[in-house]
Amino acid sequence: MPPVLALDSISKSYSQKVAVRDLSLAIEPGSMFGLLGPNGAGKTSSIRMIVGITMPDSGQVNLFGKKFHRSNLQRVGYLPEERGLYKKMKVFDQLVFMSRLRGLSESVATQRARSWSERLQISDALEKKTEELSKGMQQKIQFISTLMHDPDFIIMDEPFSGLDPVNTSLLQDTLVELKNQGKAVLFSTHRMDQVEKLCDSICLVNKGEAVLSGTVREVKSRYPRNHVIIHYEGSDAFLQFPGIAGSRSFPGSSEIELKPGASAQDLLHLAAANANIYKFELAEPSLEEIFIQTVGGRVDA
Amino acid sequence: MRNILLIAKREFIERVRSRVFRITTVLVPLGVVAVMLAGHVISKKTGGLNHIAIASDNASLATITKAQLEASEHPPKTIQIVSPATPAARAQLTQQLDAGKLDGFLWIAEQPGQPQPQATYYTRNSSDFFSQALLRSSLSIASLRQELISRGISPSEAKTLVKPVTITTLQIKAGKAVKTNAERNFSGMYALVFVLYGVVIFYGTDAARSVTEEKSSRIFEILLSVTPADNLLMGKLLGVGAAAMLQVAIWVGLTLVGSSTALAAQIGLHGLSSLGITIPELIFFVIFFILGFFFYSSLSSALGATANSAQEVQQFAFFIISPLVVSVLMMAYVMTNPNSITSIILSLIPPFTPIIMYLRICAQTPPWWQIGLSIALLLGAIWGMIWIAARIYRIGILMYGKRPTLPEILRWLRYS
Structure with a gap:
């Protein structure tokens, strides 16, 4: 099966600024893809080219194995970062309107609006106007509106912002379910923990260019296992261990980066001498650390 | 095309269901009726003598005066004749006047040797x-009648002799004398011009405001991933236009029904014709209303796409309103000089065509080629305006922050 999305070195500049430069990536069906990057890195600009809001200056966008054509957008569902709903319109009418624009018949749209709102527990809100609802509710409505036409390719820009943990996991489960049905999901966020948990592959963009890409496994295996996570009670004197390159301390826990060649076992002995250790883990760097390390202090915006 | 209609339907329903639509649909005709009734009442009052008395030693003169008053346009309700006019009668009349039983009394004293009393x-x-x-x-x-009678002319002959003369005005047009419509009632036409003016401004700025609102709520981001920008623009214009036309149709319908009712008859209205509107003029009104609406609303949607807030829409509303204001200010001139060079040129410039050409048609049918040319030019201008608007719109709705300058907007037109 051809990739659902293939970007072939696309570039886009606005009058003074290069927004995206030579970006290439591919997303396979049945996978979740994380598009990461600091603010202003070019994530939204890239997504806008994927959904035909803007055209790349050079390079090519391929959807479902074919050169970009608007007709294929009916198989794409896009949830933008900035939420847009008609404030004065009833939720139900709004869901039906958006799905009809995406080619559904009125009866199918009506039926799906009902079943989706049951699934995401918002049936009570259907007869209300958007402006009467909480931010989290609006978020769920927008989420449904993105999925009602049963798209094969789902683009979600910060889908969980403003949601409580219960609703976040409800939406996460839904996305995983869709992925397992063979849909491709492009997921753009700053939340590295979510990416780590959900995504199969990632692409990290900075200043319009891809700086890291591959499967989460590949990306992480490029970095040495030199991270130690200690959960403890007692003295933190072990932080004086000479083999420590850097550390971040939290109440009752520390994340430590070891110098190349330093022994984690020595560190464990030192720590156990002065404190009760509940957990000692020698880990790969988290995506968050890789992100910070790669983008570093070079973040502007 | 399917999406244009879906968007148009949504815009139409949103407007028609809104409170503003219901309120203006009812209040505007009520306001017009109130103004007409007030005008009618005031004109009755000002011509208004209710109970008066005429006192004269010459009973015949008093009676003829009473007859003349009763034949006038606004006759007093009662006219009492007091003859002879004695000092006691004057005292009594003064007392009645003071008590409010009389509005006034006319004291006529004959002057010996002079014809006028x-x-x-x-x-x-x-x-x-x-x-x-x-x-x-x-x-x-x-x-005068009394004097004629006293010189031996029969009373009925005297009455006929003093009848005023009627003057008919004829206008020379291409060497032929034709009837002018100087005495025609233009109130209906003025009302239609103001409807055109008001509705185009109201719905034009409404279109701009809703573009800005969708921009600030970022709905465009989703809509544009579903349908192209020109579809959104066309859908919006059609939907807003349909709502505007429905409202005007309701008003015109109410006028048609209302002007033939008994209430209307009381204030001298009998159907559409007494408002001075003919059917061809109504058809031209509809044509110029639709064309004017599309011209101005596409202009204002384009400007709306460059703005970030409703306040910024206010700032450019001036550009939309000024040609319409100029047209309305030129109204009296165009009505009296419908075929002057100024009127002809103005009526052919698209922003002025809807009002000026409509006025010229009402004043005196202009040559058909001029009507045709003005409509063709206006259609061309609408096409160009929508072309420009779609470009400004497509880029403008994604631009946030600083308001673009004119050179920047011109650069947008060259994109793709």
Whole structure:
């Protein structure tokens, strides 16, 4: 099966600024893809080219194995970062309107609006106007509106912002379910923990260019296992261990980066001498650390 | 095309269901009726003498004066004749006037050797020009009739002799004399021009405001991933236009029904024709209303796409309103000089065409080629305006922050 999305070195500049430069990536069906990057890195600009809001200056966008054509957008569902709903319109009418624009018949749209709102527990809100609802509710409505036409390719820009943990996991489960049905999901966020948990592959963009890409496994295996996570009670004197390159301390826990060649076992002995250790883990760097390390202090915006 | 209609339907329903639509649909006709009734009541009042008395030693003169007054446009309700005019009668009349039983009394004293009598009008009002003018003309003619009778002319002949002369005005047009419509009632036409003016401004800025609102709520981000920008623009214009037309149709319908009711008949209205509107003029009104609406609303949607907030929409509303204001200011001139060079040129410039050409058509049918040319030019201008608007719109709705300058907007037109 051809990739659902293939970007072939696309570039886009606005009058003074290069927004995206030579970006290439591919997303396979049945996978979740994380598009990461600091603010202003070019994530939204890239997504806008994927959904035909803007055209790349050079390079090519391929959807479902074919050169970009608007007709294929009916198989794409896009949830933008900035939420847009008609404030004065009833939720139900709004869901039906958006799905009809995406080619559904009125009866199918009506039926799906009902079943989706049951699934995401918002049936009570259907007869209300958007402006009467909480931010989290609006978020769920927008989420449904993105999925009602049963798209094969789902683009979600910060889908969980403003949601409580219960609703976040409800939406996460839904996305995983869709992925397992063979849909491709492009997921753009700053939340590295979510990416780590959900995504199969990632692409990290900075200043319009891809700086890291591959499967989460590949990306992480490029970095040495030199991270130690200690959960403890007692003295933190072990932080004086000479083999420590850097550390971040939290109440009752520390994340430590070891110098190349330093022994984690020595560190464990030192720590156990002065404190009760509940957990000692020698880990790969988290995506968050890789992100910070790669983008570093070079973040502007 | 399917999406254009879906968007148009949504815009139409949103407007028609809104409170503003319901309120203006009802209040505007109510306001017009109130103004007409008030005008009618005031005109009755100002021409208004209810109960007056005429006192004269010459009973025949008093009777003829009464007859003249009763034949006038606004006859008093009751006219009492007091003859002979004695000092006691004057005292009694003064008392009645003071008590409010009389609005006034006319004291006529004949002057020996002179044809005109000496007359004094006693009233509670300090100045009532209408009544004075009415009394003066009635008494003058009455005294003339009296004088004619006293010189041996029969009363009925005397009455016929003093009848005023009617003047017909004819206009020379291409060497032929035709009837002018100087006496025609233009109130209906003025009302339609103001409807065109008001509705185009209201719905034009409404279109701009809703573009800005969708921009600030970022709905475009989703809509544009579903359908192209020109579809959104066309859908919006059609939907807003349909709502505007429905409202005007309701108003015109109410006028048609209302003007033939008994209430309307009381204030001198009998159907559409007494408002001075003919069916061809109504058809031209619809044509110019639709064209004017599309011209101005596409202009204002384009400007709306460059703005970030409703306040910024206010700032450029001036550009939309000024050609319409100029057209309305030119109204009197165009009505009296429908075929002057200025009127012809103005009526062919698209922003002015809807009002000026409509006025010219009402004043005196212009040559058909001019009507045709003005419509063709306006259609061309609408096409160009929508072309420009779609480009500004497509880029403008994604631009946030600083308001673009004119050179920047011109650069947008060259994109793709």
